[in-house]
Amino acid sequence: MKIIFAGTPEFAVPALAALINAGHEIVMVLTQPDRPAGRGMKLKASPVKLLAKQHQLPIFQPDTLKAEIAQQEIAGANADVMIVAAYGLIIPTIVLNMPRHGCYNIHASLLPRWRGAAPIHRSILAGDSETGVTIMEVVPALDAGAMVSKGIVPIKETDTTQSLHDALSDIGATLMVEAMAKLQETGALPAIPQDESLVTYAHKLEKAEASIDWTKRAVEISRQVRAFNPFPVAQSILKDEVCRIWMAVAKPGKAKPGEVVGIQDGILVGTGEGLLLISELQAPGGKRLNAQAFVQGHHLKVGDYFTAE
Numbered sequence: 001m002k003i004i005f006a007g008t009p010e011f012a013v014p015a016l017a018a019l020i021n022a023g024h025e026i027v028m029v030l031t032q033p034d035r036p037a038g039r040g041m042k043l044k045a046s047p048v049k050l051l052a053k054q055h056q057l058p059i060f061q062p063d064t065l066k067a068e069i070a071q072q073e074i075a076g077a078n079a080d081v082m083i084v085a086a087y088g089l090i091i092p093t094i095v096l097n098m099p100r101h102g103c104y105n106i107h108a109s110l111l112p113r114w115r116g117a118a119p120i121h122r123s124i125l126a127g128d129s130e131t132g133v134t135i136m137e138v139v140p141a142l143d144a145g146a147m148v149s150k151g152i153v154p155i156k157e158t159d160t161t162q163s164l165h166d167a168l169s170d171i172g173a174t175l176m177v178e179a180m181a182k183l184q185e186t187g188a189l190p191a192i193p194q195d196e197s198l199v200t201y202a203h204k205l206e207k208a209e210a211s212i213d214w215t216k217r218a219v220e221i222s223r224q225v226r227a228f229n230p231f232p233v234a235q236s237i238l239k240d241e242v243c244r245i246w247m248a249v250a251k252p253g254k255a256k257p258g259e260v261v262g263i264q265d266g267i268l269v270g271t272g273e274g275l276l277l278i279s280e281l282q283a284p285g286g287k288r289l290n291a292q293a294f295v296q297g298h299h300l301k302v303g304d305y306f307t308a309e
Contacts, residue, residue, distance in 0.1 A: 001080040001184050004099065006030035008046045011165060012085035014173035015106055016051055019083065022177045026057045028077040032088050033061045065095050074098055081183065083176060084138055093140050101183055103138040106172035108165070110134060110150060112194040114202040115143035120161045120168065122202035124227035127219070130154050131164060133172040135179050137191055146191035149175050157222070157249055160229040205232060211309045212236040214257035218250035218274030225278075233282075236306040239298070243306070246288055247280040258306040266291040269306055 002025050005016050020026060029052040037044035045053075052059050058077075062070040075098050082103040084091065096103045109119035111134040116122075123131040132152040137145035151171040153164065183189050210232045212221055225234040225248040233244045236258075255261040255270025262268030267278040282288045283298060294300065 001025065001101075001180060002027045002078065003180070004028045004030060004074065004077055004079040004082040005048075005085075006082060006087040006089075006091070007048045007085040008032045008088050009086050010047045011108070011169045011172075012087075012106075013047050013051055014169050015083065015085045015176050016048060018173040018177045019180065020055055020057075022180065024180065026052075026055075027079055028074065029057050029059050030065075030074075030087065031059065031061055033063055062089075065089055065091055071095060071098075081180070082138075083180075085172065085176075091138065096138055096140070101187075101189075104148065104176070104179065104189070105136050105138045105143075105145065106176055107134045107136055107143055108168045108172070109202065110152065111136060111143060111147055112196070112199040114200055116202040117204040119202040120164050121205055121227045122200075124155060124159065124161060124164070125223050127223055128155055131168070133168050133175060135172070135175050137189075144194060146193045148179050148189050148191045151175050158226075158247075160226045160247070162230045207232050210234050212245070212306070213308055214270070214306060215272040218271040218276045221271055221276050222248050222250045235309070237309055238283075238300075238306050239304070241284050242309070243284075244282040245278055245280075246282060248276050248278045251275045251277045258308075260300065260302055260304045260306070263291070263295050263300060263302060267295065267300065 003019060005026055007016060008031050029048060031046045031048045034043040034045050049059055060073055071094060074095055079099040081101040082099045084103060085106040109123060110132040114122050130152055132150055134150050135148040139145040153167050179189055210228050212234055225245050228234045229246050235242050235244050253275035255275060257270055257272055259270040260267060261270055269276045269278060279291050280288055281294050
């Protein structure tokens with residue numbers, strides 16, 4: 001089929017690669033404009049653009065899809081379907097209606113749970129036992145379209161946003177290829193409306209949420225650490241410096257909130273309920289280190305304290 005693919009970050013790359021491999025004709029790749037990045041603030045292409053260039057696909061990078069000139073360009077592609085994966089720009093209704101078979105999205109949650117900007121982070125923070133991917137119709141309302149298919153992923157106590165992101169990205173690619181095969185074969189994709197009474201919203205992350213409150217339960221702090229890996233990274237004060245904590249799991253036990261009570265198999269810290277075993281952390285200006293290397297390099301000892309900012 002003739003497909004317009006709209007996506008920007010790494011999450012969208014497996015889907016574009018899978019559609020290319022499935023033999024579809026990608027008539028246009030919509031991706032956000034190059035952004036300044038790194039110390040030199042040089043313009044950097046999106047991961048989707050880099051893949052599109054490798055395959056010599058037509059690339060279109062408008063600042064907005066609301067402009068008439070952008071809409072004319074998209075209409076001119078004469079696509080059968082548009083596929084969206086973390087594109088990042090609002091798609092006006094006029095554009096949604098341009099492809100013959102409409103527009104479908106890869107959303108990283110089990111809708112209607114976690115509509116919105118940060119579904120993977122919020123599922124970990126909430127202590128959900130599972131998450132997944134939903135292939136859905138794109139409608140003007142946020143993540144409110146009818147659902148075509150789902151793939152479920154259990155959330156383990158060691159999962160981070162990064163590990164779930166990678167798993168969901170791959171599953172989304174597989175589900176979308178299956179959906180397009182069905183659409184090509186039958187000319188339609190049956191879809192089930194979402195139950196509006198079950199909707200939850202995955203609000204955008206605030207940097208203030210990264211600060212650890214050691215009076216909380218260890219299981220909650222572990223979720224916070226894992227949800228904020230790789231961004232914005234949970235943090236605490238240690239020896240008057242901001243320390244970023246990349247990986248930690250909850251363990252049974254009791255100690256004063258923030259107190260270091262063990263440094264054998266990781267850094268064991270007291271919380272409001274239970275203990276937190278930290279296995280990876282980072283000092284200001286330093287590299288991410290495993291707990292053992294951090295303890296040696298920063299002379300950490302039993303009786304030291306992590307404190308709230």
